[in-house]
Amino acid sequence: MADFLKQTWYMIGWAGELDDGVLARTITDTPVVAFRDTAGIVHAIHDRCPHRFAPLSKGIRKGDAIMCHYHGLTFDGAGTCVDNPLGGPVPAACRVASYPAVEQDGMLWVWLGDPALADPALIVRFPWLNDEGLRSIQGYTRVDANYELLTDNLMDLTHAKFLHPGFGGDAYSPHNTMEAGRDTVLSKYVVIDIDNPEFPENAWSSHGNKVDLWDDIQWYAPATLSLSSGVVLTGRPREEGCEIPAAHVITPESAGRSHYFWGSALPKDSPLSNDGFREVLSQAFDAEDKPMIEAAQQRMGEADFWELGPVLLGTDAPAVRVRRILREMIGNEKKSQAASAEMSAA
Template sequence: MFLRNAWYVAGWDREIGTALHPVTMLGEAIVLFRRQDRTLAALEDACPHRKLPLSMGRIKGDTVECGYHGLTFDGTGTCTRVPGAERIPHVARVRSYPVAERYGLVWIWMGEASLADPAEIFAVDHWGDPAWGINQGDGMTIDCNYLYMTDNLLDPSHVAWVHQSSFGGAGTEETPLQTTVGEDGVTVWRWMMDAPPAPFYAPFLKFSGHCDRKQHYEVRYPSNAIIKAIFAPAGSGGEGRPFHQDVFLMDSYNFMTPIDERRTRYYWFQMRNFAPNDAEISAQFATSVRGAFEEDRAVLTAVQKGMDDKRTPNLDLKIDNGPLRFRRRLTQLIEAERASSLAAAE
């Protein structure tokens, strides 16, 4: 079901302060906390004694004290105190997870700790570039399997029906899709030429009239995506051509963390090539994007229910080529990881 040797987003760094912060990721209960120097620790959220969640305890300096009998654990998961015991049992420890902070997000490595490399965290182009603005991120829980979300983020065509007042527009119904398969993921894309701009983007374009528009929907294994919106004056766009000086660029970064088989935590933010310090524009984008993603949430929640309750088989269409190829390769990666783990255990 899940690829474990990967970095997943656990939350925004601003969410984790002086209190214990429980999360569930890939079906595993984890508790995050900050040490006195503000660095993060992530532990299995279960005391080994009676499995009370450590998140029901309290922070003591750089350690967590269980709220049931006072067993205390440091950020490595090592038990440092068992009240009333002459010695600490060697099995009195909890799993610790590699954790990193980047782009205002907290990332946890869910697999073999020795394989964790922060350099493999999804790279964000233009982060820190003073010429680019950022729409501060948001998040939501969606009651669906994360693969329905990766399907959605490899499906530019759905905007014509789900997002008619925002991302939709001329060309989004019939223009054929192109699919590119890479080592780290799948991209579905298309150029729509000489068309009116979509309602969501039109107020922010530096040019008037029709546009050449590219939809670039890219999802990398296991569940991170970048959606690139490109709008150029009509006649200036197209694959391989240099950008027009008035081109509109917006990169939407999307991170899906499975909670379990039927729930996903979704985080996002956008980078744009204009108005880098305009808080009002950032707020407008943030509100509009949230509204569009609420439309996705309604659809995906219903899709999960529909697939759970189906009485007849669902069908796949030509537009599903990208999502199906992504699923196929991800399944291969998960099976290979599982086989490697079994071999190591024998």
């Protein structure tokens, strides 16, 4: 079984995904169902009825609760069974785990660890998703690969030279620098004096002039990434060009499968339509990144990344730093849990 960070917030979906009533996703091998109560507040509970183990997400939202569609047992946002329509008292054991849930910046987050540690202030903010001066889009991609492979892909953007022709292709030969903190890594890429690639040209025309490109991507443990990309006429300050912010949030479903939530935004006056913008990003993530990452996972099988003895290049430094920070955080968390268990047993 894979090791995951437990005391952390994981994104379960976009707020709009609850428009149809309930949202079910497995996070770190834990089935979770989210729903809104009649006041619009989001709740998240374990997605397995304790009676015959049917998924509660197959049930029906009923007022401030979810009714299991198998035998009608109904559970509220605290995981308490509030109705047994077959008669008789509700058994004391008839309840499911509930998880802290937060809706923020159009995103839905859940905390599967100790509820006492679930501080919403720890959630990475993406306020530009609600910026009235921008047009934002959101998407979701399910990837049959370990979540750390997706993080590797994002922290080493040199693959754009080979995998993403619309983002620069052969012209994307960036200078890279890195800044690392205790639980964050910032990787910066700059390409100077090139013809404007297809995607940024459609979003912001350089009118035939040479441009400078930048991509600043910041990783926050365990797998939330904030990207600032942009284009400006060569030699001019960034504020004169076009910045394209993006969110890349990866939630592990299991050891070999991940949820990949992505969102980005353009200035409202950009000539690129929302449909065209979505098509560009879907091409990059679904048609270019996803097949390659899944193919790599298939070749790896169930082997650990480091057990295979990867040959490392200089451009791997940001992704390697992320992996090492995350391994240390998971190791420290496991030590802390073990120490707490020993104290409880004493």
